[in-house]
Amino acid sequence: MQHQFSSPDGPIEVSLTRTDSGYALAGHSLEQTGDGRLKVHLSNGRVAYAHLAKVGDVWWVHLRGQTYRWERIEPGSSSSQHEGGLVAPMPGKVLEVLVKTGEEVQSGTPLMVLEAMKMEHRIVAAKDGVVTAVHFEAGDQVTQGAVLLELDE
Amino acid sequence: MISKVLVANRGEIACRILRACREAGIQTVAVCAPNDQGTLFTEMADELVVLNGDTIATTYLDQEQIIQAALSTGSDAIHPGFGFLSERAPFARSVKQSGIIWIGPSPEAIEQMGDKMTARQTMRNAGVPVIPGEEVESEDENEAMDALLSASERVGYPLLLKASSGGGGKGMRAVYDPADFLQSAEGARREALAAFGDGRIYIERLLNGSKHIEIQVLADRHGRTIHLGERECSVQRRHQKVFEEAPGPTMTPELRESMGQAAIQAAQAVSYEGAGTVEFLLAPTGEFFFLEMNTRIQVEHPVTELVTGTDIVREQLRIASGQPMSCGDLNIRGHAIEVRLYAEDAANNFLPSIGPLAVFRPPEGPGIRLDTGVREGDDVTPNYDPMLAKLIVWAPSRDEALQRMRRALDDFVILGTTTNVRFLRELCDAQPIVDGTTTTTTIDDHWPNGWKPIAVPLLEDASLLAAAAGETMGLHRTFTARSDGESQGLPSPFSTLSRRYP
Numbered sequence: 001m002q003h004q005f006s007s008p009d010g011p012i013e014v015s016l017t018r019t020d021s022g023y024a025l026a027g028h029s030l031e032q033t034g035d036g037r038l039k040v041h042l043s044n045g046r047v048a049y050a051h052l053a054k055v056g057d058v059w060w061v062h063l064r065g066q067t068y069r070w071e072r073i074e075p076g077s078s079s080s081q082h083e084g085g086l087v088a089p090m091p092g093k094v095l096e097v098l099v100k101t102g103e104e105v106q107s108g109t110p111l112m113v114l115e116a117m118k119m120e121h122r123i124v125a126a127k128d129g130v131v132t133a134v135h136f137e138a139g140d141q142v143t144q145g146a147v148l149l150e151l152d153e
Numbered sequence: 154m155i156s157k158v159l160v161a162n163r164g165e166i167a168c169r170i171l172r173a174c175r176e177a178g179i180q181t182v183a184v185c186a187p188n189d190q191g192t193l194f195t196e197m198a199d200e201l202v203v204l205n206g207d208t209i210a211t212t213y214l215d216q217e218q219i220i221q222a223a224l225s226t227g228s229d230a231i232h233p234g235f236g237f238l239s240e241r242a243p244f245a246r247s248v249k250q251s252g253i254i255w256i257g258p259s260p261e262a263i264e265q266m267g268d269k270m271t272a273r274q275t276m277r278n279a280g281v282p283v284i285p286g287e288e289v290e291s292e293d294e295n296e297a298m299d300a301l302l303s304a305s306e307r308v309g310y311p312l313l314l315k316a317s318s319g320g321g322g323k324g325m326r327a328v329y330d331p332a333d334f335l336q337s338a339e340g341a342r343r344e345a346l347a348a349f350g351d352g353r354i355y356i357e358r359l360l361n362g363s364k365h366i367e368i369q370v371l372a373d374r375h376g377r378t379i380h381l382g383e384r385e386c387s388v389q390r391r392h393q394k395v396f397e398e399a400p401g402p403t404m405t406p407e408l409r410e411s412m413g414q415a416a417i418q419a420a421q422a423v424s425y426e427g428a429g430t431v432e433f434l435l436a437p438t439g440e441f442f443f444l445e446m447n448t449r450i451q452v453e454h455p456v457t458e459l460v461t462g463t464d465i466v467r468e469q470l471r472i473a474s475g476q477p478m479s480c481g482d483l484n485i486r487g488h489a490i491e492v493r494l495y496a497e498d499a500a501n502n503f504l505p506s507i508g509p510l511a512v513f514r515p516p517e518g519p520g521i522r523l524d525t526g527v528r529e530g531d532d533v534t535p536n537y538d539p540m541l542a543k544l545i546v547w548a549p550s551r552d553e554a555l556q557r558m559r560r561a562l563d564d565f566v567i568l569g570t571t572t573n574v575r576f577l578r579e580l581c582d583a584q585p586i587v588d589g590t591t592t593t594t595t596i597d598d599h600w601p602n603g604w605k606p607i608a609v610p611l612l613e614d615a616s617l618l619a620a621a622a623g624e625t626m627g628l629h630r631t632f633t634a635r636s637d638g639e640s641q642g643l644p645s646p647f648s649t650l651s652r653r654y655p
Binding site for chain 1: 508509511512514562563564566567568569571572574575578606609611612613614615616617618619620621622623624625626628
């Protein structure tokens with residue numbers, strides 16, 4: 001259960017541990033309540049209730065008077081299957097290509113917008129680099145795992 | 154008697170007035186710009202007139218259209234709220250000439266108080282202390298500059314340049330060094346001319362370390378002009394108040410009485426009718442000086458209502474319909490605090506923010522009042538002022554009120570749009586707030602490099618767990634945005650709302 005979120009200090013990799021009733025991370029654990037909140041057992045032994053909402057790519061979390069925003073980095077934006085290439089996470093249609101070959105991009109730059117299952121999906125750069133190839137244009141159909149663009153560091 | 158009120162305003166204050174009318178058994182008409190359709194206040198009125206236009210000038214500031222709306226709906230009174238047309242004397246005059254009751258003071262009173270230089274002279278003549286300074290009436294630029302320069306020597310430094318037609322900090326300059334005077338004066342004049350079409354400037358001594366104290370007054374046609382005590386509103390960011398309280402933490406009964414009497418004199422000097430607020434600066438020396446009079450209902454009126462047991466808007470309706478006000482003798486009970494909830498990024502120089510109110514869960518419990526213009530599911534758009542709501546608490550003592558405010562702010566859940574809730578919460582812990590020693594520069598003094606939230610690594614980690622678990626469990630909430638995406642061609646932040654990701 002891996003997720004990546006962006007932070008001012010760069011991407012944060014989160015690996016959740018499955019527990020009997022929910023998930024755990026860094027000494028904290030949580031379980032679902034009936035009303036959409038999450039019951040969080042903090043590492044200091046206390047309990048807090050988290051309110052959640054997802055707007056676009058951003059998870060908003062309210063916990064004990066603090067509000068946090070965590071922008072999720074899409075799984076398609078980095079790939080272990082194809083070195084330097086960005087692959088389609090699902091079959092779909094290319095809606096928009098946001099970069100050109102030779103363009104320098106920074107980590108988090110949106111590169112392409114895909115539509116799949118009536119949902120839009122943004123492909124973002126996971127690291128700084130130069131776009132070395134764009135394999136599709138707007139309107140093209142892509143299959144799952146297709147290499148969409150290539151990025152060199 | 155008034156039977157049907159048109160509310161010429163929007164958002165939070167429109168809601169406040171519409172509710173008061175309904176409680177009084179008065180029919181209501183709301184007017185709204187096309188891009189406000191479906192917002193909270195438009196649903197509260199018995200009738201709604203959608204104004205024709207796509208800017209503020211052609212909707213909420215369109216005097217003719219609003220009077221037409223009142224006539225066509227058979228409204229016999231107009232309540233202007235605050236901002237917009239509330240302090241435009243020509244509008245008040247046209248309303249009256251159309252045979253409609255104006256819920257506010259006479260156009261003459263609005264004029265006399267609206268021009269700051271005239272107001273200073275009127276107050277001086279009425280024996281109300283004004284901030285030491287000089288007015289320069291000359292319209293000619295060179296003449297005005299010469300007169301201002303010589304006046305500056307008599308007033309002394311540091312000083313404040315202010316525009317006679319000013320407000321909201323426009324045309325205002327603080328000058329600490331005589332060498333900077335001419336440049337500042339020219340800048341203030343230019344700014345005032347551009348903003349108000351009136352470049353007249355006056356000089357006041359700059360009273361640093363002062364408190365902003367204002368007195369609520371009420372006057373009816375039956376010979377009564379009373380004050381409802383003070384509010385302290387010193388705490389400001391960008392010349393706008395964010396934290397207000399009543400009574401003032403350093404107020405004494407003697408000072409309240411003398412400021413109250415000065416406020417009554419000010420109101421009587423312009424034959425005031427209805428609800429108004431006389432603002433004063435209270436210098437560290439204990440002297441107080443007239444600043445200006447706001448000839449309308451004020452944003453922070455609820456704190457006065459809570460400690461005096463008054464419904465000021467209801468009194469406005471009563472007074473405008475010719476009835477005597479219902480207030481008895483002034484009796485201040487307990488302590489009330491209001492904070493203004495803004496859609497803004499307090500950590501980024503209080504820049505306004507937009508977005509959906511995906512979750513909006515206000516606090517509950519004893520002594521808590523929320524005056525809101527929004528509800529869960531609404532969109533915060535860039536079209537209007539970013540004030541969303543006012544959170545007001547009451548408790549028997551100031552300490553308890555502050556504790557209640559901290560608790561209420563901690564319980565306030567707003568997700569989807571960046572707000573100043575956390576800033577307000579940390580403000581409640583700032584030493585000058587705790588001690589009641591706030592001045593008009595408290596925020597800048599306390600956070601000289603701007604505010605940044607205090608990091609809480611424990612909760613930050615736990616929130617990351619919650620976000621990741623939410624993603625894994627698929628706890629997506631689906632938000633359907635009401636905005637049709639055509640609001641002035643701006644990129645709509647809501648078009649992404651129904652996106653789901655695997």
